[in-house]
Amino acid sequence: MSFDDKATCWDTDPKKLERAEVVSAAIREQVLLTPATRALEYGCGTGLLGFALRPAVGELVLADSSEGMLEVVEQKITDGDFDQVRTLHLDLCADPAPNECFDLICSLMTLHHVPDYQGLLRSFYQLLNPGGHLCIADLDAEDGSFHGADFTGQRGFDRQEFKHILTSLGFDHIDITTVFEVERGTAEVPRRYPVFLMVCRRP
Numbered sequence: 001m002s003f004d005d006k007a008t009c010w011d012t013d014p015k016k017l018e019r020a021e022v023v024s025a026a027i028r029e030q031v032l033l034t035p036a037t038r039a040l041e042y043g044c045g046t047g048l049l050g051f052a053l054r055p056a057v058g059e060l061v062l063a064d065s066s067e068g069m070l071e072v073v074e075q076k077i078t079d080g081d082f083d084q085v086r087t088l089h090l091d092l093c094a095d096p097a098p099n100e101c102f103d104l105i106c107s108l109m110t111l112h113h114v115p116d117y118q119g120l121l122r123s124f125y126q127l128l129n130p131g132g133h134l135c136i137a138d139l140d141a142e143d144g145s146f147h148g149a150d151f152t153g154q155r156g157f158d159r160q161e162f163k164h165i166l167t168s169l170g171f172d173h174i175d176i177t178t179v180f181e182v183e184r185g186t187a188e189v190p191r192r193y194p195v196f197l198m199v200c201r202r203p
């Protein structure tokens with residue numbers, strides 16, 4: 001099932017809502033956000049993280065490669081009458097980067113879907129203003145059982161390796177903590193997958 005197909009029922013899972021709220025609270029604890037903060041949520045899905053951060057930031061851009069997800073976001077923008085929130089259809093692995101910069105780029109559970117995630121991190125660096133922050137919440141390294149054998153993305157991320165990549169791209173003040181746990185599997189055989197939040201800065 002594609003993300004387009006999943007879009008209309010995405011928000012019916014209370015765990016996804018809780019996850020976004022928890023990550024938003026953790027970002028707000030670690031990064032100073034003000035009404036002047038220009039924020040981008042990349043791989044926003046239905047915008048759960050972005051909308052949770054919205055009261056703390058100024059302009060907010062919600063970007064995704066899925067038209068279906070962005071249609072849900074557009075409806076939320078219309079229903080909430082938000083004037084500083086807009087959508088952007090964007091796949092930074094295929095499209096040129098937009099001609100604008102941000103003070104905050106955040107992303108939740110998206111990076112592991114991107115084959116060239118290092119290229120994506122490089123694009124994030126270019127899209128940040130000096131002093132801006134990148135906040136990525138995603139899976140810790142796992143055995144491939146999260147998505148199953150056919151999945152072509154990343155099997156989560158090793159924290160030390162991730163930190164090393166970010167350092168080599170030029171980011172500093174890198175901090176990685178556990179923020180959430182996704183529960184999968186069955187009642188008999190439950191599986192828990194930790195989710196980290198990485199916060200770093202473009203000098």
Ligand SMILES: C[S@@+](CC[C@H](N)C(=O)[O-])C[C@H]1O[C@@H](n2cnc3c(N)ncnc32)[C@H](O)[C@@H]1O
Pocket residue numbers: 003016020042043044045046047048049063064065066069090091092093107108109110113114
């Ligand atoms: C697991 S969902 C997470 C959605 C949302 N961040 C959340 O936590 O509820 C991954 C999202 O990343 C988007 N995505 C996957 N690859 C992408 C890419 N290369 N560029 C932009 N968005 C992408 C998908 O369309 C989907 O909305």
